[in-house]
Amino acid sequence: MALFPQGFLDDVKAQTDIVSIIGEVVSLRKTGGTFKGLCPFHEEKTASFNVNGEKGFFKCFGCGVGGDVFSFVERHQKLSFPEVVRHLAARAGIQVPELAGGADDRAAAAEREALLTLHEQATVFYREQLDQPAGGRARKELENRGLKPETIETFRYGFAPAAGRESLHGRFADLKVPTALQIRSGLVIERDGGTLVDRFRNRLMIPIARETGSVVAFGGRALEAGQVPKYLNSPETPVYTKSRTLYGLDVTKGAIRKHNYCVLVEGYFDLAQVWQAGVQPVAALCGTALTSAQSRILKRFASKVVISFDPDAAGRGAAARSSEQLVAEGFQVNVALLPDGSDPDAFIQARGGQPYTELLKGSRPYLEFLLDRASAGRDMTRPDSRRTFLNEMLAVAATIPDAAERDQFADRLAHKARVTEGVVRDEIRKAAAEKRREAPALAIRSMVRLRPAEQGLLWALVRRPVEGLAAVGQLDAADLDGLVSASILSLAASLADVPPDVLPNLLHERLGEDERALLDRAATAEVAAAAPADCVHALKRLRWRRELAAVQESIEQVQGAGDQADRDLADLWKRKKELLQRLEG
Numbered sequence: 001m002a003l004f005p006q007g008f009l010d011d012v013k014a015q016t017d018i019v020s021i022i023g024e025v026v027s028l029r030k031t032g033g034t035f036k037g038l039c040p041f042h043e044e045k046t047a048s049f050n051v052n053g054e055k056g057f058f059k060c061f062g063c064g065v066g067g068d069v070f071s072f073v074e075r076h077q078k079l080s081f082p083e084v085v086r087h088l089a090a091r092a093g094i095q096v097p098e099l100a101g102g103a104d105d106r107a108a109a110a111e112r113e114a115l116l117t118l119h120e121q122a123t124v125f126y127r128e129q130l131d132q133p134a135g136g137r138a139r140k141e142l143e144n145r146g147l148k149p150e151t152i153e154t155f156r157y158g159f160a161p162a163a164g165r166e167s168l169h170g171r172f173a174d175l176k177v178p179t180a181l182q183i184r185s186g187l188v189i190e191r192d193g194g195t196l197v198d199r200f201r202n203r204l205m206i207p208i209a210r211e212t213g214s215v216v217a218f219g220g221r222a223l224e225a226g227q228v229p230k231y232l233n234s235p236e237t238p239v240y241t242k243s244r245t246l247y248g249l250d251v252t253k254g255a256i257r258k259h260n261y262c263v264l265v266e267g268y269f270d271l272a273q274v275w276q277a278g279v280q281p282v283a284a285l286c287g288t289a290l291t292s293a294q295s296r297i298l299k300r301f302a303s304k305v306v307i308s309f310d311p312d313a314a315g316r317g318a319a320a321r322s323s324e325q326l327v328a329e330g331f332q333v334n335v336a337l338l339p340d341g342s343d344p345d346a347f348i349q350a351r352g353g354q355p356y357t358e359l360l361k362g363s364r365p366y367l368e369f370l371l372d373r374a375s376a377g378r379d380m381t382r383p384d385s386r387r388t389f390l391n392e393m394l395a396v397a398a399t400i401p402d403a404a405e406r407d408q409f410a411d412r413l414a415h416k417a418r419v420t421e422g423v424v425r426d427e428i429r430k431a432a433a434e435k436r437r438e439a440p441a442l443a444i445r446s447m448v449r450l451r452p453a454e455q456g457l458l459w460a461l462v463r464r465p466v467e468g469l470a471a472v473g474q475l476d477a478a479d480l481d482g483l484v485s486a487s488i489l490s491l492a493a494s495l496a497d498v499p500p501d502v503l504p505n506l507l508h509e510r511l512g513e514d515e516r517a518l519l520d521r522a523a524t525a526e527v528a529a530a531a532p533a534d535c536v537h538a539l540k541r542l543r544w545r546r547e548l549a550a551v552q553e554s555i556e557q558v559q560g561a562g563d564q565a566d567r568d569l570a571d572l573w574k575r576k577k578e579l580l581q582r583l584e585g
């Protein structure tokens, strides 16, 4: 039997909400921290079937059946374990790793295990250094921020010494950690001459943990004026994927579950301040807009989110993207606006925790906020500006999964746009139905999001195989990295020599169930999202953007490594410039 890497299984499980999976086939009622319903595995009239979303298991006290989300689907749908895993992975939008031999898997698992131990040792090392005389500047930084000893202990802050003093790689050498593993962790960097240096030097260290509490990465804040970058982060490693990590959950998930809401902030210290101010259901994004993986993790703990970001222009952009993501995932989203130029960290430091909690209480529904913002500055007496406003908002309305909430939004929208409610409701229903037609209720539901460029190509492969094949032939393997449709597109590319008219059937035969459903879904749309050539171009741009992010990461790493490596840096800048030119061209 195929063995899936444990880290992958953990990811799938972490991003699957057992309550909503079981809720699709069993009517569940919330009682306290768990959900109850009638057991689907034995006949009963009183509910003895329990689902615990936070812990991720179910248990029937009538017939004794129980287990995790994998065992539920396995038993309920009568699927084999690998089938269940593939199904849930597709649903969560996680690519199933190529299965290597069993020995490789065990080696990879052992390496991940070793990396977790090493991160724990690093956390202890940095924490010790904070109490050393050299840690004075870092202690002062925490003190200036008004962080209390309890907060410092809870979040396990530390200090990475400057070069020439104690070093993490020195500690690792004492602990006999193999050099290759040290480098693999991203915490130690090897220079040209083969000498080792610490990645983080003279920085205030913030451990980033999984929700289980295992430290998997670090953020390091600069301590001197002019030290760049201000925040240096661990690179992605076999134990750390940035887009799938929410900072602080290891400490706050219990409170989030209990209150059924989460305050979402941007930075490490925003989180610490908000937590210290007594608002314990809080999580931080740390630098990016919310990803769908992150929102699925959040979904397991709460159905309501209060966005509390820096309201400057960038904050609004990230806040808007994050909010739209959350609305589409069915969250109730509120926005707590801070005074201009302020973030929760600065706000609480300046004014204290009480005004901040007041501000949270006064938070407004995101959709209301959106309507106000979009209509502000528009002359609603003019039909054309009413029309643009309506169209913009209809696109948002179509993503609201709950019908009652959609109608409510329609009424407010009608009021703003000065049209009758019926008209808007009809338009929204049309738009929402359109979305549903694109995604029939097959095994894979709305969870898997095809990019328009992917939909366009899949559509072409089925409806216009000649054009579709020609377009797919222009893609390189690297263009497909991370795409939900990667396996379908690469299969199509490998079929370039078959007569185009048999292609759709051949694809159908050779694809797995989930992929087939994905292909069907893309092809049932009446039109393609874009012409094949445009889709190819869009996917190339996406790849360049990924490469740009990787180059940027390397630049930060080389800069973080300090003095030498000017040549590396020059190469990286050149590569960055090339990519930027391509993206702008």
Ligand SMILES: [Zn+2]
Binding pocket: 039, 040, 041, 042, 049, 060, 061, 062, 063, 064, 065
């Ligand atoms: Zn039962």
